[in-house]
Every structure is written in C-alpha cells, then in structure tokens.
Amino acid sequence: MPQDWKQTTLGKVLAPKGYIRGPFGSALRRNELLDSGIPVYEQQHAIYGVRDFRFFINEKKFQEMKRFETKPNDLIISCSGTLGRVSIIREEDPKGIISQALLLLRANTDVILPQYLQYFFSSKEGYNAIVSRSSGSVQVNISKRADIEQIPLALPPIYEQKAIVETLGVLDDKIANNTKINHHLEQMAQAIFKSWFVDFEPFGGVMPDDWREGTLSEIATVIM
CATH class of the missing domain: 3.90.220.20 (DNA methylase specificity domains)
Incomplete structure (x- = not known):
C-alpha cells in the first residue's frame, strides 16, 4: 500500500x-x-x-x-x-x-x-x-x-481518490457506450433476419420457389 x-x-x-x-x-x-x-x-x-x-x-x-x-x-x-x-x-x-x-x-x-x-x-x-x-x-x-x-x-488522499474515480468513470462510460452499440447492432441484425427470412421482403413478401421449410434435425445433431 x-x-x-x-x-x-x-x-x-x-x-x-x-x-x-x-x-x-x-x-x-x-x-x-x-x-x-x-x-x-x-x-x-x-x-x-x-x-x-x-x-x-x-x-x-x-x-x-x-x-x-x-x-x-x-x-x-x-x-x-x-x-x-x-x-x-x-x-x-x-x-x-x-x-x-x-x-x-x-x-x-x-x-x-x-x-x-x-x-x-x-x-x-x-x-x-x-x-x-x-x-x-x-x-x-x-x-x-x-x-x-x-x-x-x-x-x-482525496486527490488520488478523484484520479481513481475519473479513470474508472471513463472505463465505465466506454463499457456503457459499447453496450448501447451492441444492443443497436443486435436490433439491426434481428430486423434484417426478419425482413429476409420471416417477411421475405426482398422477394416481394413470398418465399422463393427454390426454398423450403425444414427442421433443425436436418442440419444439426441435437444433444440434450
């Protein structure tokens, strides 16, 4: 110390x-x-x-x-x-x-x-x-x-406490800002996924003829 x-x-x-x-x-x-x-x-x-x-x-x-x-x-x-x-x-x-x-x-x-x-x-x-x-x-x-x-x-001493608080505060602000950015990117990804694979907006609202609905077991092995 x-x-x-x-x-x-x-x-x-x-x-x-x-x-x-x-x-x-x-x-x-x-x-x-x-x-x-x-x-x-x-x-x-x-x-x-x-x-x-x-x-x-x-x-x-x-x-x-x-x-x-x-x-x-x-x-x-x-x-x-x-x-x-x-x-x-x-x-x-x-x-x-x-x-x-x-x-x-x-x-x-x-x-x-x-x-x-x-x-x-x-x-x-x-x-x-x-x-x-x-x-x-x-x-x-x-x-x-x-x-x-x-x-x-x-x-x-108080002056050192202030320095510590300011330094940690900057890091907290960066973490909070990154969290907001990640949340925004996640919302964008969800919106794009919904547009393409739920609403089929790029295809006029209709699933393309060469697409089909499948099940998870067709592409992955599920281990409980």
Missing part, C-alpha cells in the same frame, strides 16, 4: 448517522403503498441500478419515514438473497425512501468520495467483505452493523 494511503474501516468514513438499515416491515405496511407518489427504493434498484418503481407513498407517510430518505451520492446496498450489490443515488434520481431489503450508506465527503466507496464495494474485495460477514442457511442476510462497520479499506 502506498505510504500516503491509510488503512481504515468503513465506520470511520461514514457521515454521522450515515448507516441506515431499511425500516421494519411493520413501519411500512403493504396497504400504505400506492401506485404513484414518492417512490420506495427496493432491492432491484441496488442490484441492477434501475430506477423503475413499483411502490410509492404519500407525502404524509414520507415525513413519518424521513429518516430513511435517499439523497444524492448515498449508496444503497442489497441486504438479503442477492447480497452486496451496490448502486449510487444520482442527482437526477427522485427523492424516496429505502425498503427493508436495503442498507443506505452516506459517506463523510471530507475523507472519502462516495464514488470511490461505490467502486470499493463493486470490487471483488469489497463485495467479499460484505458477503463473508453475512449469515443465513436459507435466506442469506447482511450481518449486524458492528460487523459491517469494521470492514477494512485502503483510503488514499
């Missing part, structure tokens, strides 16, 4: 009251969930990074549960089943509250960048640190707060 890096623990880099587990089920009952309003962040929002919401609450309930409010740069982490997946709340994300299945971490930005903390938990080391502290034979659940706050991490 470089000399200007420090070895610390998760609990020491969080803001005051920066460790928030989702509310108990009795605090947010199913009959209080609505089809519109202020969204409830669920486990899939941490696992997949999506922002499509199933459940909402009204303003009155939100004020009652304001302790569980999400804010920009908060980290949300899945707490059971598919454990340890992390997403960061972006500036454009709607305000909401976390569900019982999430852990919210709020970084002390004087000592650690939220994005650096996100990359740590996205790494093999950070992910294993959470999973190894979890328990449950049927449904795996995140460990108690005291154990999670003792997760060790190497802490570079």
Whole structure:
C-alpha cells in the first residue's frame, strides 16, 4: 500500500448517522403503498441500478419515514438473497425512501468520495467483505452493523481518490457506450433476419420457389 494511503474501516468514513438499515416491515405496511407518489427504493434498484418503481407513498407517510430518505451520492446496498450489490443515488434520481431489503450508506465527503466507496464495494474485495460477514442457511442476510462497520479499506488522499474515480468513470462510460452499440447492432441484425427470412421482403413478401421449410434435425445433431 502506498505510504500516503491509510488503512481504515468503513465506520470511520461514514457521515454521522450515515448507516441506515431499511425500516421494519411493520413501519411500512403493504396497504400504505400506492401506485404513484414518492417512490420506495427496493432491492432491484441496488442490484441492477434501475430506477423503475413499483411502490410509492404519500407525502404524509414520507415525513413519518424521513429518516430513511435517499439523497444524492448515498449508496444503497442489497441486504438479503442477492447480497452486496451496490448502486449510487444520482442527482437526477427522485427523492424516496429505502425498503427493508436495503442498507443506505452516506459517506463523510471530507475523507472519502462516495464514488470511490461505490467502486470499493463493486470490487471483488469489497463485495467479499460484505458477503463473508453475512449469515443465513436459507435466506442469506447482511450481518449486524458492528460487523459491517469494521470492514477494512485502503483510503488514499482525496486527490488520488478523484484520479481513481475519473479513470474508472471513463472505463465505465466506454463499457456503457459499447453496450448501447451492441444492443443497436443486435436490433439491426434481428430486423434484417426478419425482413429476409420471416417477411421475405426482398422477394416481394413470398418465399422463393427454390426454398423450403425444414427442421433443425436436418442440419444439426441435437444433444440434450
């Protein structure tokens, strides 16, 4: 580890009251969930990074549960089943509250960048640190707060954190761009296939006379 890096623990880099587990089920009952309003962040929002919401609450309930409010740069982490997946709340994300299945971490930005903390938990080391502290034979659940706050991490100076985040961010942008390109090419390939072999557009919408329909077994050996 470089000399200007420090070895610390998760609990020491969080803001005051920066460790928030989702509310108990009795605090947010199913009959209080609505089809519109202020969204409830669920486990899939941490696992997949999506922002499509199933459940909402009204303003009155939100004020009652304001302790569980999400804010920009908060980290949300899945707490059971598919454990340890992390997403960061972006500036454009709607305000909401976390569900019982999430852990919210709020970084002390004087000592650690939220994005650096996100990359740590996205790494093999950070992910294993959470999973190894979890328990449950049927449904795996995140460990108690005291154990999670003792997760060790190497802490570079802020200026080095910024450099690391910027470098990884460029790579993330390239990956996202390549994913979009691949998706576009896949859609083009599907459209061309449909045009030629389903709709027969190049042949006036009719299958050519010298073509015939066959079965998969005629051209391949199927091994189950």
